[in-house]
Every structure is written in structure tokens, then in C-alpha cells.
Amino acid sequence: xxxxxxRTLTTGSIHLESYQAHTFQVNATNGLYSMSINVSSSQGHGxxxxxxxxxxxxxxxxxxxxxxRYNFQFDFNNPDFGLWSVKLVASDIAxxxxxxxxxxxxxxRFYVSGLSVMTLYSAAIFIGFDIYEEAEHGVFEYLLSLPVxxxxxxxxxxxxGGLRAFIYVGPLIGVSLYVIGAINPLGFLMSLFALFxxxxxxxxMSITIAVMIKSSDRFDILxxxxxxxxxxxxxxxxxxxxxxxxNPLYGGVAGFNPVTYAADLFxxxxxxxxxxxxxxxxxxxxxxxxxxxxxxxxxVIIYERRIEGGGWQ
Amino acid sequence: MKAVxxxxxxxxxxxxxxxxxxxxxxxxxxADLFIMAIVYNNMLSTAVREQIKNYFNFFAPGLxxxxxxxxxFMIGREINMERRREVHHYMLSLxxxxxxxxxxxxLSGGLRGMVYMSPLLLTxxxxxxxxxxxxxxxxxxxxxxxxxxxxGLSIAIAVSTSSLEKFxxxxxxxxxxxxxxxxxxxxLSLIQSLxxxxxxxxxxxxxxxxxxxxxxxxxxxxxxxxxxxxxLNMILNVLVFSTIFTLSAxxxxxxxxxx
Numbered sequence: 001x002x003x004x005x006x007r008t009l010t011t012g013s014i015h016l017e018s019y020q021a022h023t024f025q026v027n028a029t030n031g032l033y034s035m036s037i038n039v040s041s042s043q044g045h046g047x048x049x050x051x052x053x054x055x056x057x058x059x060x061x062x063x064x065x066x067x068x069r070y071n072f073q074f075d076f077n078n079p080d081f082g083l084w085s086v087k088l089v090a091s092d093i094a095x096x097x098x099x100x101x102x103x104x105x106x107x108x109r110f111y112v113s114g115l116s117v118m119t120l121y122s123a124a125i126f127i128g129f130d131i132y133e134e135a136e137h138g139v140f141e142y143l144l145s146l147p148v149x150x151x152x153x154x155x156x157x158x159x160x161g162g163l164r165a166f167i168y169v170g171p172l173i174g175v176s177l178y179v180i181g182a183i184n185p186l187g188f189l190m191s192l193f194a195l196f197x198x199x200x201x202x203x204x205m206s207i208t209i210a211v212m213i214k215s216s217d218r219f220d221i222l223x224x225x226x227x228x229x230x231x232x233x234x235x236x237x238x239x240x241x242x243x244x245x246x247n248p249l250y251g252g253v254a255g256f257n258p259v260t261y262a263a264d265l266f267x268x269x270x271x272x273x274x275x276x277x278x279x280x281x282x283x284x285x286x287x288x289x290x291x292x293x294x295x296x297x298x299x300v301i302i303y304e305r306r307i308e309g310g311g312w313q
Numbered sequence: 314m315k316a317v318x319x320x321x322x323x324x325x326x327x328x329x330x331x332x333x334x335x336x337x338x339x340x341x342x343x344a345d346l347f348i349m350a351i352v353y354n355n356m357l358s359t360a361v362r363e364q365i366k367n368y369f370n371f372f373a374p375g376l377x378x379x380x381x382x383x384x385x386f387m388i389g390r391e392i393n394m395e396r397r398r399e400v401h402h403y404m405l406s407l408x409x410x411x412x413x414x415x416x417x418x419x420l421s422g423g424l425r426g427m428v429y430m431s432p433l434l435l436t437x438x439x440x441x442x443x444x445x446x447x448x449x450x451x452x453x454x455x456x457x458x459x460x461x462x463x464x465g466l467s468i469a470i471a472v473s474t475s476s477l478e479k480f481x482x483x484x485x486x487x488x489x490x491x492x493x494x495x496x497x498x499x500x501l502s503l504i505q506s507l508x509x510x511x512x513x514x515x516x517x518x519x520x521x522x523x524x525x526x527x528x529x530x531x532x533x534x535x536x537x538x539x540x541x542x543x544x545l546n547m548i549l550n551v552l553v554f555s556t557i558f559t560l561s562a563x564x565x566x567x568x569x570x571x572x
Contacts, residue, residue: 003358073359107356217333224337228344238352246352 003075004105004242009035013098016046016090026084026101028053034104035079037086040071043095046088050074053082063095075104105239109180109272114236116176117195117263120169121231124199125223127161128206132216144307154207154303158296161203166196180270187281191269194285197292198262204295211306234259261287316409320417321424327391328425335384335429342380342433346373365500365540373437374533375497378459378526380433382491385426385460386484388418389467392566393480396472415563422464427457434533441537448536455551459529462555465562472569494520496527501541525554 010026028035039048044065050058061072088097134140143153173195210219233253235243240260244251254260261284268281346369354368365371395401404414434452438444444452470487474480494517496504501521508518521527528547535543 002353002356004356075358221333221337224334225340228337228341229348232344232348232352237349238356242355243352246355250348250352 002105002107003036004107004110004239005036005102006105007103009101009103011098011100013096014088015094015096016088017094018090018092020094021087021089022097024086024088024099024101026086028079028081028084029103030081032079032081032103033077033106035076035084035101036104037074037076037084037099037101038071039074039086039088039097039099041088041095041097042070043093044068044070045091045093045095046097047091048072049085049087049089051085051087053080053084055085106272110239110267111237112176112179113267113270113272114263116169116173117198117259117266118231118236119172120165120195120199120262121202121259122227123165123168124162124202125206125227126165127157127203128210128219128223129216130161131157131207131210132219135214136216140307150304150307151300154204154300155296157207158200158204158299161206162196162200165199165203177270180272184269184271187269187271189269190281190285191265191267194265194269194288195262197288198258201258201288201292201295204292204299208295208299208302211303214306229253230257230259233257234263236260236263240264256287258288258291260284261291316407316413317417317420319409320414321421324388324391324418324421325425328387328421328428331387338380338383338429339432342376343436345379346376346436350376361500361503364502370441370538371500371534372498373440374537375530377430377433377437377533378456378497378530379492381426381430381456381460381529382463382488382526384429385422385463386467386488388422388425388464389471389480389484390477392418392468393471393474393477396569397475397477411567412563415566418468418566419461419465419559419562422467423457423461426460426463427453430456430460437533437537444536451548452533452536455532455548456529458555459525459551462525462551462558465555465558465560468562469558469565472565490520491524491526495524495530496521497530501527501531523550525551 009028010024012024014022016022026035026037037050041063044063047060047062049060052058058076059074063069063072084101086099086101088099090097131140134143144150146153148156206223209222213219213222231237233243233250234257235254236259240251240254243254264284265281265288350369350372353372357365357368392401395404405411407414409417434456443449466487467484470483471480474483492498494504504513504518504521507513508515528550531541532543532547532551535541535547
């Protein structure tokens with residue numbers, strides 16, 4: 001159902017006079033999940049022959065302007081490694097031909113990895129609901145009476161919320177790793193570290209918002225809306241290029257979203273092929289660190305100011 | 314009949330107490346439509362694009378059914394809470410028959426689903442075009458039966474589970490089975506072709522075919538998009554589902570809350 005271009009393998013165009021022929025070569029690299037070849041004729045005339053790397057003919061079709069057949073698409077799952085040939089033969093009418101071949105995203109692996117990050121986000125948010133429960137049952141006053149500073153309390157809650165979310169999502173991350181397959185140990189450790197920071201950051205955000213608004217109803221709705229927007233306007237479910245193509249505004253928001261940073265880093269660390277246009281993993285890592293710092297350290301200040309004085313609803 | 318109306322009124326008052334929750338649900342549904350469906354529109358394979366043309370249009374009826382399901386299912390959560398807090402003793406003491414009480418609960422669950430779903434259905438009409446008067450009537454009747462079937466299913470689960478955790482777990486299982494094994498998110502023909510290729514268990518293909526959510530969504534699509542074509546089985550499947558779960562919910566409710 002889903003077909004998302006990952007990267008262009010070959011692109012080219014040529015003008016062929018009548019009965020002239022030209023062959024394009026498409027290099028299918030080893031371990032390619034899927035490949036798509038698009039061929040078009042401006043006049044809707046001529047023939048196309050597609051050959052395997054060993055020279056065997058795979059498919060042959062004919063353009064036909066009388067039935068609006070100006071282009072063809074050939075999709076191949078797990079294509080043979082090597083040089084594929086696409087031969088174009090003009091008919092009695094000269095025509096311009098173009099070819100674009102690209103690899104396709106393995107959407108199953110892409111989605112599985114995004115699912116881990118989405119679940120981690122939802123699990124880390126739960127700490128905010130605990131805050132309301134504690135306020136309702138009077139546990140808050142007990143916590144305030146403990147011999148720990150307010151700062152230690154909020155940092156501890158933040159780390160605790162992030163850690164328990166991580167434990168909760170651990171089995172899912174394990175399943176994701178199994179589905180995704182081979183990993184680069186160094187990259188994976190770095191992305192795991194980023195996921196830890198992400199979970200702590202989300203917990204910190206949840207605590208900060210909870211103590212700021214002090215109303216469980218408002219918190220519930222705000223978290224619902226935030227969840228709807230932050231997850232859907234991220235690359236957890238779809239690649240950045242597709243979000244950008246759908247709507248530049250969506251793409252802009254997705255580019256500055258902690259869920260995007262976490263999802264991209266996790267995919268990068270788990271070695272999924274370059275389907276995320278992640279040229280430099282340092283940028284999302286810095287984004288995650290900034291997110292974590294904002295909601296942990298700024299959260300501490302807000303927490304200290306708002307924690308006392310009651311007013312919980 | 315008057316007693317049934319009192320029960321419906323009671324449940325409607327409760328429904329609007331969850332206004333914040335409903336706002337969250339609406340925003341999530343709209344985000345699904347105006348963000349997720351638009352982005353997915355750019356990701357469809359050529360074969361699927363030829364079949365459904367536009368994912369936004371395809372998904373809008375599915376989303377209507379999703380909203381209907383979520384809101385009609387809420388009655389179960391309330392009944393589960395009443396059972397845990399033993400409010401049902403008060404309900405049983407009211408001057409009405411057990412059957413009136415049970416029917417009132419199922420009916421209100423269904424009507425609440427219809428109320429919540431109507432803005433989603435209107436959004437669907439606004440983007441996909443309006444059906445004829447007869448088609449509109451059929452859509453409303455079928456969706457109402459679907460809603461009371463879902464409310465019945467939810468009540469049957471609520472009275473059979475002793476804790477909120479068990480209810481939420483059961484709800485999750487039902488939700489994921491019914492939604493992902495339906496044509497809400499992807500065309501039924503795709504599930505059928507995967508089944509024929511041996512990539513999807515045939516039992517799940519059959520479940521997707523008789524699934525009332527598939528039939529509800531496809532009924533709206535058949536009238537608004539013309540694909541899939543309308544079939545009487547769509548109505549029949551929903552009616553069978555609705556009858557089974559309305560009756561089983563009513564009897565389970567009467568039996569279990571009396572214990």
C-alpha cells in the first residue's frame with residue numbers, strides 16, 4: 001500500500017530519433033529492499049525493455065498515445081544485485097524519453113522503529129497524571145516534607161518518569177531491534193542515550209505542564225491535543241521528505257520536533273538505510289539535549305515556584 | 314418507555330461531563346484527518362492510488378466510524394466504574410424494570426456515539442459531497458445500529474470485568490482487533506489480495522469482511538465515492554452484529570448487576 005522513495009538510483013533523459021535505441025543502466029546495490037523504475041515518453045510512442053543484471057528480459061511494454069499510455073512504472077521487491085538495463089527503442093516517431101529509478105523505503109521497519117518512540121512518548125507523559133493523583137490524595141504535602149530540596153525532587157521525578165517509561169517500552173524496543181535486524185553497536189548506544197534523554201525530557205515537560213496549570217481536566221485535554229499534534233507532525237510515522245511534500249508548514253514543524261529527533265536518531269542508530277535524510281546525527285542529538293535541558297532545568301524553576309500554595313483542581 | 318428516556322437523559326448528562334476528554338478526542342480525530350491522511354496521501358503505491366485515488370477521501374468515512382466507536386464505547390467505562398463503586402445498587406433500586414434499565418443504557422451509549430460522530434460525518438460530507446436523501450437516511454440508520462452494537466459490546470465487557478485495568482486491557486484488545494482487521498485504514502480488497510497471496514491469515518480476512526466497522530465505513534464510501542460498490546451485505550452484517558451485542562449486553566447487564 002505504501003511506496004516511499006528513499007534515494008534516487010539513476011535519472012536521465014534522452015531524445016531519440018525514429019527507430020533509434022538507447023540503454024540506461026540502473027545500479028541496484030546489495031541488500032536493496034525494493035526498487036522502482038519510472039519511464040516516460042513525451043510522444044507516447046516506442047518500446048521499453050527491462051533486463052535483469054544477468055541479461056534476462058524481465059518486462060517489455062509499449063507506449064501508446066491513443067490510450068494515454070505515456071509512462072510506465074516497474075516495481076521490484078528485493079531486486080537482484082548488479083546493473084539492470086532499461087532499453088528504450090523509438091518507433092517511427094521521434095520522442096523525448098526520461099527515466100527515474102529509485103529505491104523504496106521498507107515501511108514496515110520504518111514504522112516499527114517509529115512506534116517505539118511514539119510509545120515511549122506516551123509512557124513518559126504519564127508522570128503528569130501521577131502528580132494530580134498525589135495532589136488529590138495529599139501525598140504532595142508528604143513529599144514536600146521530605147528532607148530533599150525541591151530541585152532534587154523534580155529532577156528525581158523527571159528521571160524516575162523517564163526511566164519507568166523506558167522499562168515499560170523496553171520489550172517493544174527489543175521487538176523493534178529484532179524486526180529491524182543488524183545494528184551498529186556504537187550508533188545504537190548513542191541513539192539509546194538519546195532516547196533516555198528524550199524520555200527524561202518528556203517526563204520533565206509533563207511535570208512542568210502539570211504544576212503550571214494545576215487542573216487535571218485542562219491537563220488531560222492539553223496532553224491529548226499535544227499528543228495529536230506532536231506525534232503526527234513528526235517523522236515517527238513518515239519520512240521528513242514526505243511530510244514536507246504534503247505541506248511545507250507540516251514539514252517545518254516536523255523539523256523542530258523532539259519526537260522527530262528521537263525517531264531519526266533511533267533509526268540512524270539501528271542502521272536502517274538512509275531513508276531519513278539524516279546527513280548529520282549531531283543535529284537531532286543537540287535538539288534532544290536542548291529539549292531535555294529546557295524541560296528539566298527550566299522545569300525545576302517553574303516547579304519550585306508553583307509547587308506550594310495549593311490551588312490544585 | 315418513559316423510564317428508558319430517564320436513563321438516556323442520565324447518561325447524556327454524564328457524557329457532557331467529559332467535555333474536556335471529548336475535545337481531546339475531536340482534536341486527535343481531526344489531526345488524523347488533516348495531518349496523517351494528507352501525508353499518507355503522498356505515500357500511496359501506484360496500485361493502491363489507482364484503486365482509491367485519494368487517501369484523504371478514503372480515510373474520512375473510516376475516521377467517522379472511528380469516532381463513533383470511541384464515543385459509543387465510553388458507556389462501558391462508566392458502567393464498569395458504577396459496578397466497582399457499587400452505584401449499580403442505586404440504579405437497581407430505581408422504579409423501572411431491569412430490562413428498561415438495560416435497554417436505556419445500550420440506547421444512550423449508541424445515541425451518544427451518534428452525537429459525537431455527527432460533526433465528523435458532516436466534515437466527511439463537506440469534503441466528499443452530500444449523499445441523496447435516501448442514502449443519507451440509510452447511512453444514519455446503519456450507523457445508529459452500529460453505535461448501539463458497539464455500546465452493547467462495551468457494556469458486555471464492562472460488566473464481565475471486575476477492575477478498570479481489566480476493562481481497559483479488554484477494550485484495547487477489541488479496539489486493535491476490530492480496527493486493524495477492517496477497511497477503516499486500508500481497502501478491503503488489499504486485505505483480500507494479501508490473504509490470497511498467503512501473506513495474511515484467511516481467518517483474519519474473513520473477520521475483516523464481516524467486521525461491522527468495515528461495513529459501516531464501506532457503506533459511506535459506496536454512497537460518497539462509489540467504491541466499493543453498495544451491497545446489502547453491508548447493512549446485514551451491521552444488523553447481525555448490533556442484534557447479537559445489544560441482546561447479550563442487555564442480558565449480561567441484568568444478570569451480572571443483580572449478583
